[in-house]
Amino acid sequence: MNILRIVGAFIKLNVQIALAYRSEALVQILLNLMWLGWELTSLAIIFSNTTELGGWGPAELIALLGVWRLVNTLMSIIVWPNTEKFNQGLRDGSLDYTFLQPANSQFLVSVSRIELWRLPDFIIALALILVGLAHSGRITSALNIISFLALMVSGFAVLYSLWIVMISITFWFTKFDNNVTILAALLDAGRFPAQVYPFWLRLLITFVIPIAVATTVPLQALRGDLAWWEIVGFLALGAASVLISSRLWKAGVRRYSGASA
């Protein structure tokens, strides 16, 4: 398969890049552990003052922290590094070479940089999810677990598509190199259940910049809070956003004329 060979080549290249910055990796891991400590401390402080937050108990918030970290890790491994490369390429024209290659350009732009040193973050995130679920005392059915996993995938697909939309917009407004800031900024709001936020903010992070679709929603499915039609609706949203964003990307590419032209 052509795609697999390309991914293989990218991984090989990025392993070489990562190996050149070994001490950086250690610093990153330490910092990540420090923030984990901070986040758990902040949860401990919240729950020393209350027993539940918007209907969610401490264990469930630990699981949510895990899901939020999983999304963050995916963002740091592929989305942020590739944004940097894309914006750079758009400015200096090196994006030309990406389009000249005989492969899907959206795919090339999405995976050419992989921040491998963030991989240990996955383990932390998964551990938080498992520990949180084990202590939450809710026995979840197999069906709930399956919808949780499906919604996680589709939630990330929504965020990824939003990213594609945001960078595609840069084809029309070249100066817009703050294209992903709003996504990065609002990501922080995913650390707590969307039910906590005032109505306008909940709307914002569910429909406009749908962070909650990738964090709160999957966990709600796991808790059994969602009706079947809501689950189907969110999954359809994921599929639709992938389709729409790739359309927009293609339209953007047709507009692209290179930095020198």
Added chain:
Amino acid sequence: MLQIFRRLWAVNWAEQWQYRANLLMYLLFWLVSPIVYLAVWTTVARSQGNVNGLTANDFAAYYMILLVVDVLTSQITIHVLAPEIQNGTLANRLLLPAHPVLTQVLVNNIAFKALNLIALVPIWLVLYALFQPTLNLNLLHVLLAVPALVLAFGILFLLGSALTLVAFWTTRVWALWNFYSAVFMLFAGHFVPLALLPPALQTLAKILPFSYTLYFPIQLILGKLSAADVAFSFGMQVVWLGLAYLIFHVLWRAGVRQFSAVGA
């Protein structure tokens, strides 16, 4: 000296004005976490009436004032100075007969602050309308807060500069900054009004400088402090300003001595 500051102001204001679109994005980034914590704590307060005596309105008032205080006292020295140390352009500034950090970097911070403040006004009003906190401000407290805010900015500017100077020795200064930010968020009263911290952390917060740069001015403006508290906190501000200057001064002297720009 005044002449120098006036010229630097003109240059830095113009420079910051160029980046006004970036500024909006920066503000957006910075706004999210206070709003998130405001939402978290008001939810808790609503579900049980109050948290340790603080009602939902108290939290709303606290965070609305926090937004203003934070803009007034925060600093961006690392973003300005660390690249200059790392790429060697600081060498040019060292030739000038004025302290580069205490003139250029300081004025740059203030210009950034001024522009931020202008952008914050409409955002603040919208948030005020959304959260509708009852603010009982009294003129005396607001006036007293002016010196408190100046001292607070002084402390944070010197601490931030001292931290940035570590770039003379290591390229890992950003990791250090990350760590500093985490400590700051917890002990300054960003994550939670400090009265809700566990006792051990509260004691630590009383010793560290951070609470005097954010929590103290907020509580002062809200009129929550006794005269004795106010006097003590002002005292601590002065002590920390002195200490911060000392740390900054020592690091600067040592750093400049061992600084060698690329190509020198």
